[in-house]
Amino acid sequence: MIVAQADGDPFVRWDWIWGHLDLVWEKVLEHLVLTGIALGIGLTVALLLSALALRFRKTYAPITWVTGIAYSIPSLALFAFLVPITGFTILTAEIGLVSYTLLILIRNVVAGIDGVDPAIKEAATGMGYTRRRLFFQIELPLALPVIIAGLRIAGVTTIGLVTVTALIGQGGVGFFILRGLNRFFSTEIVLGTMLSVILAVAVDLSLLGLERILTPWSKRTGSAT
Amino acid sequence: MIDFIGDLLVWFTENWDGQDGYLIRAWNTIRLSALATAVAALIAIPTGALLGHYRRFGVSAVAVVNIGRALPSFGIIALALPITIRIARNVPDGVPIFGSGLGFFPGFIALFALALPPIFTNTYTGIREVDPGTVEAARGMGLPEGKILRSVELPLASPVIIAGLRISAVQVVATSPLAALVAYGGLGRFIVDGFAIQDNIQIFAGALLVAALSILTELLFSRLEKRLVPRPLQLVEEQAAAPIGKPVAA
Numbered sequence: 001m002i003v004a005q006a007d008g009d010p011f012v013r014w015d016w017i018w019g020h021l022d023l024v025w026e027k028v029l030e031h032l033v034l035t036g037i038a039l040g041i042g043l044t045v046a047l048l049l050s051a052l053a054l055r056f057r058k059t060y061a062p063i064t065w066v067t068g069i070a071y072s073i074p075s076l077a078l079f080a081f082l083v084p085i086t087g088f089t090i091l092t093a094e095i096g097l098v099s100y101t102l103l104i105l106i107r108n109v110v111a112g113i114d115g116v117d118p119a120i121k122e123a124a125t126g127m128g129y130t131r132r133r134l135f136f137q138i139e140l141p142l143a144l145p146v147i148i149a150g151l152r153i154a155g156v157t158t159i160g161l162v163t164v165t166a167l168i169g170q171g172g173v174g175f176f177i178l179r180g181l182n183r184f185f186s187t188e189i190v191l192g193t194m195l196s197v198i199l200a201v202a203v204d205l206s207l208l209g210l211e212r213i214l215t216p217w218s219k220r221t222g223s224a225t
Numbered sequence: 226m227i228d229f230i231g232d233l234l235v236w237f238t239e240n241w242d243g244q245d246g247y248l249i250r251a252w253n254t255i256r257l258s259a260l261a262t263a264v265a266a267l268i269a270i271p272t273g274a275l276l277g278h279y280r281r282f283g284v285s286a287v288a289v290v291n292i293g294r295a296l297p298s299f300g301i302i303a304l305a306l307p308i309t310i311r312i313a314r315n316v317p318d319g320v321p322i323f324g325s326g327l328g329f330f331p332g333f334i335a336l337f338a339l340a341l342p343p344i345f346t347n348t349y350t351g352i353r354e355v356d357p358g359t360v361e362a363a364r365g366m367g368l369p370e371g372k373i374l375r376s377v378e379l380p381l382a383s384p385v386i387i388a389g390l391r392i393s394a395v396q397v398v399a400t401s402p403l404a405a406l407v408a409y410g411g412l413g414r415f416i417v418d419g420f421a422i423q424d425n426i427q428i429f430a431g432a433l434l435v436a437a438l439s440i441l442t443e444l445l446f447s448r449l450e451k452r453l454v455p456r457p458l459q460l461v462e463e464q465a466a467a468p469i470g471k472p473v474a475a
Contacts, residue, residue, distance in 0.1 A: 011307065072443055073436045074399035080416045080432035084229070084425035153294070160297035164403070167420060177303045181406055186307035193300030200295035 013187045024173075024195070031172025031199060034162045037094055039155055042101030049102070050109035051135075060110065067103040075100070075164045088169040097161055101154040108150025112143030145218055148211040152204050159200040163192065173199070232426045233433075240430070247412065247434055254411035254438060257332050257404065258397045265340035266390060273345045277352030277382075278374045285349075293342030298400040301338055305331035306407045332404035332411075339400055340393040347389025351382030384454045391446035398442045402435045412438065 017024070049067075053060040070078070078096045086092040116139050124138045163174030171178065173195040180188030241248050276282050306326070313326030355378045363377045379386075402413025415431025418424075451459065 069440075072395065072399075072439060074402060074439050076402045076413060076416055077432040077435040077439075080419070080428045080435075083420070084429050156294050160295070160299075163297040163299045166299070167417070174297070174299060177297075177300050178406075181303050181306065184307070184310075186304075189300070189303045189307060193297060193304055196297040196300055197295050200297075204291075204295075 011186050012190050016187050017191055024176075024191070027171075027173045027175050028195060028199065030170075031159070031162055031174075031195075034090070034093060034097065034165065034170060034172055035155065035158050035199075035203065038097035038101060038158050038162075039151065041094065042098045042105055042154060042158075043151065045098065046102055046105035046109055050106050050113070053106070053110055054113060063106060064103065067099070067106060070099040071103040075161050076167070079165065079168050083168060090170055092168055093162075093165040093170040096165070097158055100161060101158060104154045104157070105147075105150050108146050109143065112146030112150075113139045115146060116142045141215070144215050145211060148207055148214070152207045155203040155207055156200045159196060159203055163196050229426070229429075233430060236426050236430045245410075245414075247415070247430075250410055250412050250414060251434060251438065253409070254398070254401050254404075254413070254435075257329065257409065257411060258336060258394070258401045258442075261333055261336035262340045262390070262394045262397050265337050265393060266344050269341050269344035270348050270386065273348030274352050274374060274379060274382075277349040278370070278378060280353060283353075287346075289342045290346050293339075298335075298339055298396075299403055302331070302335040302400070302403045302407060305335040305338075309334060327408040328404075329409060331407040332401070332409040335407075336397045336401060336404070340397050343392040343396065344386075344389045347392070348382070348386050351385030351389075352378050354385070355381045380455070381458065384450070384458050387446075387450050387453060391443070391450065394446055395439060395443050398439045402431075 049063050053063050073081075075096065078099065079092060082092040082095055086095065120138065120142070121134060124134050129138065162170075162172045163177055165171045166174030166178040173192045176188040176192030176195070178192075180186065180190075180192065237247075240246055243249070276285070309331040310326035313330065352374075359377060359381065360373060363373045368377070401411055402416060404411055405413030405417040412431060412434045415427050415434065419426075419428035419431055
């Protein structure tokens with residue numbers, strides 16, 4: 001079906017959007033699921049690798065080097081590398097999306113924990129905290145603002161990248177952008193782009209809210225952008 | 226596995242020349258990316274420097290970064306198409322750049338828009354972060370404002386500005402393959418066409434070329450940084466590895 005827009009057609013046909021709200025909702029949910037999985041797995045892997053890097057300092061450079069390379073490969077190329085192996089699947093999308101979150105998350109976890117005041121750590125050790133309890137009950141909570149700052153950037157970046165996965169048959173709201181391009185239908189392109197921006201802002205604000213709830217002691221206004 | 230590598234090598238020996246060869250397409254990608262970054266720099270550096278010097282619109286710098294990050298590059302490329310097609314309709318035939326509104330024109334507009342924010346923000350922040358004492362000293366010595374900006378603030382801010390240029394250039398090169406979707410004959414064609422005809426060899430070869438180009442860009446700019454920035458001003462390892470999310474500042 002070709003909905004090529006004629007010369008006089010408006011840039012955005014709102015009636016088309018109102019008529020397709022079901023599809024919009026479905027794609028928004030798909031977008032959020034793709035993003036959620038990527039952030040969840042990304043954060044888990046990043047925490048494990050950061051723990052390794054913090055315990056064995058020598059591993060930090062190679063870890064950032066490898067994740068840095070993954071980060072600098074253009075998204076389309078990264079998905080293209082995976083397609084011959086994993087095909088047009090959600091797995092291809094998620095491997096790519098997760099690998100983009102790692103560098104940002106690991107850097108912020110390590111920097112956050114490094115930034116914990118040594119005096120606090122010493123006080124905790126003096127009170128008899130074991131290494132493990134020190135990490136989970138002192139260092140990790142105090143590093144949360146920096147970690148969540150990283151999570152916010154990873155989240156906003158991932159929302160944008162998910163649109164690209166439309167090219168490998170996934171895509172969330174990127175579906176509209178690609179179909180709009182193929183049919184020369186600007187309404188869908190605008191719709192997909194605007195939805196992606198709205199989702200990015202929503203994810204950013206929710207994570208900011210999460211930070212407020214998790215770190216009630218910090219009175220900072222969200223300065224980490 | 227061995228077969229795949231063999232096929233890949235054959236692909237690289239068979240597809241290098243001609244209008245659809247990877248040499249021409251690589252050149253097209255480089256041309257488009259370089260032009261978009263250069264024009265963005267020509268606009269963003271003077272604007273950022275002036276606003277930074279007069280310390281105006283401080284909020285704008287932060288807002289620009291945030292908006293830039295939230296806009297999906299795929300959406301920007303796609304959005305450029307209906308816009309350029311509309312413009313091209315109103316331009317008389319035969320004006321080379323606009324063409325039919327496909328290919329180079331939308332690719333350029335989109336990549337230019339993507340290149341602006343990092344250069345602008347880094348220039349603005351770089352100039353603002355220059356030690357006010359140094360600027361005061363220059364003013365006390367009777368330097369006119371323009372001279373202060375050119376001879377004191379810009380050199381001191383150069384590491385941050387060049388870092389912004391690098392971020393933009395790398396981002397532009399990374400996004401440029403998507404221009405294949407608006408019918409531009411760059412390296413992205415191999416991937417996008419490969420997806421369409423399910424040709425794994427061509428997809429993989431295209432990915433290799435695109436990745437190689439973006440890594441080369443990264444290397445080129447880190448070289449440039451070492452060359453252009455006076456040694457005492459170069460960002461040291463620790464600053465370069467600062468947590469992401471704070472405004473870039475030297």
